[in-house]
Amino acid sequence: MNIDDFPPEAGSGLLRRFAIRAALIFDGDNFLQGHALVLREGLVEGLAPWSNIPEDLPVFDAPDALLTPGFVDLQVNGGGGALFNNQPTLKGIRRICETHARYGTTALLPTVITDRPDIMKACMAAGSAALAAGIPGFLGLHLEGPHLSLVRKGTHHPALIREMCPEDLDFYIGSSGNFGKALITIAPENVSESQVTALVNARFVVSLGHTDTSFEIARRYVGAGASMVTHLFNAMSQMGNREPGLVGAALALGEVSCGLIADGFHVDPTSMSIALRAKQGPGRVFLVTDAMSTIGTQNRRFELNGRTVYRREGRLTLADGTLAGADIDMLSCLRFVHRKLDVPLGEALNMASLYPAEALGVTDRGKLAPGRQGDFLVLSPDLELHSTWIGGRCIYKQKMQRGYAS
Template sequence: MLLAADTVVTPLAVGPGWVEVAGDRIAGAGTGAPPRPADVDLGDAVLVPGFVDMHVHGGAGAAFPDGDPDQALHAVRFHRAHGTTTMMASLVAAAPADLLRAVDALAGLVADGELAGVHLEGPWLAGARCGAHDPRQLRDPDPGELERLLRAGHGAVRMVTLAPERAGGLDAVRRIVDAGAIAALGHTDATYALTRSAVAAGARVGTHLFNAMAPVHHREPGPAVALLEDSRVTVELVTDGLHVHPALWEHVLRSTGGGRVAAVTDAMAAAGMPDGQYHLGALRVTVTDRVARVADTGTIAGSTATTDALFANVVRHAALPREEALARAVAMTAGTPAQALGLADVGAIEAGRRADLVVLDPDLRVREVYRAGVRLTPVPLAG
């Protein structure tokens, strides 16, 4: 199948081009006129790689922390309809037995390729920066519990977010890395120096940068500065316009060069749903005007965003020519998160990669989604 579009975003160029799909792979891609008449002429569309969301808790009324495979697949299909062809299932702080149960329940979806892995966001987080996590479930990392979770579901856990200042935090970072998972730092009051030590120990991701972490201070730069200054670290940003001001994410992109920033939704079950009452783990969440907050505290509780909306926000706020803005948005929503997760077969329109493609209209709204070369059955795009 040969597709052509007015705008194709590849690692080499942005402009009129074509993509050839053979089976579940991209056989070739190029600029200008296709080598033969296109089987599918997408006209004025913008063709980009499938989005990769490394931090999402659910959507369409379903929550990954509930550990229900059928509901999890419902959330996966909802986000795919919005262009996210690869995603992690993020859990929240919970009791040891509940976390093990959730990981085991989702492991089959990981083995089947429906999920790229499980992300443990907690329970080893700072009480003062708990955000939308149940403070009663926060604790220091216990080596035995950590080992059981890392082994659960035949290694379904791909990433773990923790606060390195918790007792045993640095040892936990080392164990996570030794197990082949990604150690991420977040929900933390760690100092600049301690954050640097955690990165030296192997941490490679900053979880939703600026949110639920000690702020920058002129005498104590804190975790954000330490994460930003190390070229080995990928930093997450929730580019929904609520979690982080666009001026700040633009500053981060300029200071890092953009290749280390992954846009994440941090979406919870209310994504794509009407305002109302929901839950995130054990906490009640109220959604008003599409903003999710913990009912008892008013703390922001993840988001109701989808990655196509993040993509459009990044392009809209970029003080760049449209071609450059599109290339940067693709890096943030596909290339960089894929690289951070070690997924070499997704994240770019490039020969040999899986044929995950998103067809956007000129206003960057999703028209069609292809996953592994198969056009997904259209579904109503809630939200």
């Protein structure tokens, strides 16, 4: 059977065990030819050579296709016309997850940027509802602010940026675990080292961003538990000859992983290439979209914190030209680093799947290995998306087009 004939009822979970046979499978480590992905109860059971597929197992063929792990995006502000700040509801999260599934993202963190306390709390309540409802693709929340630096505020509204007070910390700690994975971006200017440690102990992943911090202060905050840097190069102290800044810390400190917006506007391609070569491990550079509500729509503008954001020629900006998120999806980011930066395809795929999963401490995504969740993509040879699968269910599918054999 061709994968286009995959029965709709299987997408509802009624087909409990099946295999997809593809010309090429990338499992997160290697490219495998002549193999099939075997799934059982929504999990990866294994990868089997075509000759070893059990005869009684339903098999669906994806000829000439590439199967890869699904993408993991840790910074998604919106999609499908829904901006999380403006629609902090279960419906908003569902729309965002459904939209990004059309571009290969199988797990994401809806991201709320600096806003009023009631909006932040509404976003957390929506996250709890999404977790309870089992929204496909929902992984948790990213709180990007409000405890940032005014000097490096970017598009964050200056009137809403503030210091983290004891009541804030108590609220965050009390919310831990209620909405899935928790990532918070903070600036040392408005958050103490002891607060970072308390957040990490409460199972938050702490990321440094929107800050003018020095290298040494950044190193101290990493020692306190921060393990990530938000959108490398953007809204942070840059690397200079006498002060390495947060950029230098992100690249030199092996404990740190960092997100990168690969749209060609936020960071120059040459700077991206230099960063990829310079990054010290085991931390990695991974891809984020920082996508806004425009993804999957024809909308030319939207409102954010009472200000209009304009969509022009691939960029999203405030009236003064300040970049306001990104107008890009993860599949396009993948193509950019692979085609424009000459990153090998396997490494580019890991930057979109395995590395962000590892940075967030997620162990059941990012690879096609036994026991991991059946989140995967069917791609054409030229990296066009045919279908997106979450937990062994086909969430989004297009008909096979040119580039596939029938």
